[in-house]
Amino acid sequence: MDLATILHMQPEVMLSFIIIILLLGDLIIRQPNHRILQFMAFGLLVVHIAANLTISDEVLFGGMYHSTPMASVVKTILTVGTLLVILQAGPWIRREDTRHKAGEFYLLTFSTLLGMYFMVSAGSFLMFYVGLELASIPMACLVAFDKYKHHSAEAGAKFIMSAMFSSGLMLYGLSLIYGTVGTMYFADIENALTGTPLQIMAMVFFFAGLGFKLSLVPFHMWTPDTYQGAPTPISAYLSVISKGAAAFALMNILLRVFGPMVEDWSLLLSVVIVVTITVANLFAILQSDLKRFMAYSSISQAGYIMLAVLAGDEQGMASLVYYIVVYIVANLAVFGVITNVEQHTGGLVDREAYNGLYKTNPRLTLVMTLALFSLAGIPPFAGFFSKFFVFASAFHQGYYLVVFLALVNTIISLYYYLLIVKAMYITPNDSPVPTFKSGPLSTVCLTVCVAGIVVLGLCSGVYELLQHVAGL
Amino acid sequence: MEIHVIHYLIVSTVMLFCGIYGFFTRKNLLAILISVELILNATNINFAVFNRYLYPDALEGHFFSLFGIAIAAAETAVAIAIIINVYRNVKHVLTDDINELKG
Numbered sequence: 001m002d003l004a005t006i007l008h009m010q011p012e013v014m015l016s017f018i019i020i021i022l023l024l025g026d027l028i029i030r031q032p033n034h035r036i037l038q039f040m041a042f043g044l045l046v047v048h049i050a051a052n053l054t055i056s057d058e059v060l061f062g063g064m065y066h067s068t069p070m071a072s073v074v075k076t077i078l079t080v081g082t083l084l085v086i087l088q089a090g091p092w093i094r095r096e097d098t099r100h101k102a103g104e105f106y107l108l109t110f111s112t113l114l115g116m117y118f119m120v121s122a123g124s125f126l127m128f129y130v131g132l133e134l135a136s137i138p139m140a141c142l143v144a145f146d147k148y149k150h151h152s153a154e155a156g157a158k159f160i161m162s163a164m165f166s167s168g169l170m171l172y173g174l175s176l177i178y179g180t181v182g183t184m185y186f187a188d189i190e191n192a193l194t195g196t197p198l199q200i201m202a203m204v205f206f207f208a209g210l211g212f213k214l215s216l217v218p219f220h221m222w223t224p225d226t227y228q229g230a231p232t233p234i235s236a237y238l239s240v241i242s243k244g245a246a247a248f249a250l251m252n253i254l255l256r257v258f259g260p261m262v263e264d265w266s267l268l269l270s271v272v273i274v275v276t277i278t279v280a281n282l283f284a285i286l287q288s289d290l291k292r293f294m295a296y297s298s299i300s301q302a303g304y305i306m307l308a309v310l311a312g313d314e315q316g317m318a319s320l321v322y323y324i325v326v327y328i329v330a331n332l333a334v335f336g337v338i339t340n341v342e343q344h345t346g347g348l349v350d351r352e353a354y355n356g357l358y359k360t361n362p363r364l365t366l367v368m369t370l371a372l373f374s375l376a377g378i379p380p381f382a383g384f385f386s387k388f389f390v391f392a393s394a395f396h397q398g399y400y401l402v403v404f405l406a407l408v409n410t411i412i413s414l415y416y417y418l419l420i421v422k423a424m425y426i427t428p429n430d431s432p433v434p435t436f437k438s439g440p441l442s443t444v445c446l447t448v449c450v451a452g453i454v455v456l457g458l459c460s461g462v463y464e465l466l467q468h469v470a471g472l
Numbered sequence: 473m474e475i476h477v478i479h480y481l482i483v484s485t486v487m488l489f490c491g492i493y494g495f496f497t498r499k500n501l502l503a504i505l506i507s508v509e510l511i512l513n514a515t516n517i518n519f520a521v522f523n524r525y526l527y528p529d530a531l532e533g534h535f536f537s538l539f540g541i542a543i544a545a546a547e548t549a550v551a552i553a554i555i556i557n558v559y560r561n562v563k564h565v566l567t568d569d570i571n572e573l574k575g
Contacts, residue, residue, distance in 0.1 A: 133547070137547055157551075157554050157555060157557075160550055161551065172488055172514065172515045178536070
């Protein structure tokens, strides 16, 4: 083994260098100039994506690092999503109280992205744990980024406490697994697992830990508070990128490590899925704060994503990644609109603030409507196909009841997504949000998101590509 | 009396459940932080003990507990920074006063 081995981890190495360059850039540029930093972050990330479009299958450091072809696709998807978040964070980061620490925002965001890279391409629980923590500790700093706002600090405290608690539970599960099999490498654990009661208990602890990260019911209590209190672009990042990475990592581990115990975890997962979708849907109806509402919506979407994990085959893997892509564009479109509108309502994100938005800002309303339709799963938008593939893969494996209950819930979710559409188009309002023009970068971001919502649904190549990669 | 794996495991399990109990019942953010530390240290004991008694010819468990300690320290640093932030905003670190986000 020589030093050149490390070059095989190209995405991670490049991202680390980008983080260092940004850190130095932040130090050197004395005047707090967020524009130069935003340009730097954007440019470096584009170069990073272009350089890492290859699909690689590497096992390095004696199995500690294992990048499957699907993992490299997921890394690219996460990076593109981060790019979109950076684009739409503009109006928030330009504000008077945050602009002097714009550099920190990019540093912390990229650090969490690096953590997710390690998380999805881990080959050992040690690497996985380090990646998970690298993804969640800077995230807590991001959530508490608006230092002088009470809400942000409160959300940060809730986030870091539940993150620590959940990783504690997860570690306890891992220690029990280590006690029963004597190794931490995924490949060795799979051969040694037999499904003894102690191992089942360890698996439940592990699942509870990751359930917190994915905000599955009953581990979802932190999610609405954190999303509501965090700055809007951070809520967007938390809801799509962080969740996508955790979902892929969970599927990877359940299949590759806990494969021999599939009967145990599939029952557990079925119950959790049904409860997650139902509870989140019922609570979402009650919400009037839009960010809180999106939090419950993202909990229920996480339930749908877990259906693909339940299927547990190549089709499930492909539909999971496809779901994540579609979810990223749709959710980022909604959060992009919220970010833009809240600049003109004095930070208010209530549903009432959106009454009559159509009269003054028809284009933003259209973006929001398309995104909500996609989230609800109305054809011909991408959300319909992503839900369809996920349902099909779980149905194919014979989980008829779970799929049926999820389908019933889709109809409930249609109701609350349309509540917002109704507020924007129909509900009369004497003083709607004044007409405004969103900045060029957020316009680009919203355009890309809308194009994604429409194109991903209509062109079948994306799903076929993912299925091809899943079969490699 | 000879000390076996089981004795260590009893200690670590008690620590785990004390931590979980404390996490749900304490009202002070710092006390909650201490409860979480109890959970994390229970896992470190587990790793070290399993390595020492069951798999003494490799060092994986010891390394895992070293990493666990380092990461727990990083998490605690961030958590305390955020708690100080909460204190500056509310002048308290009691969870009863940190209840603006709900619904």
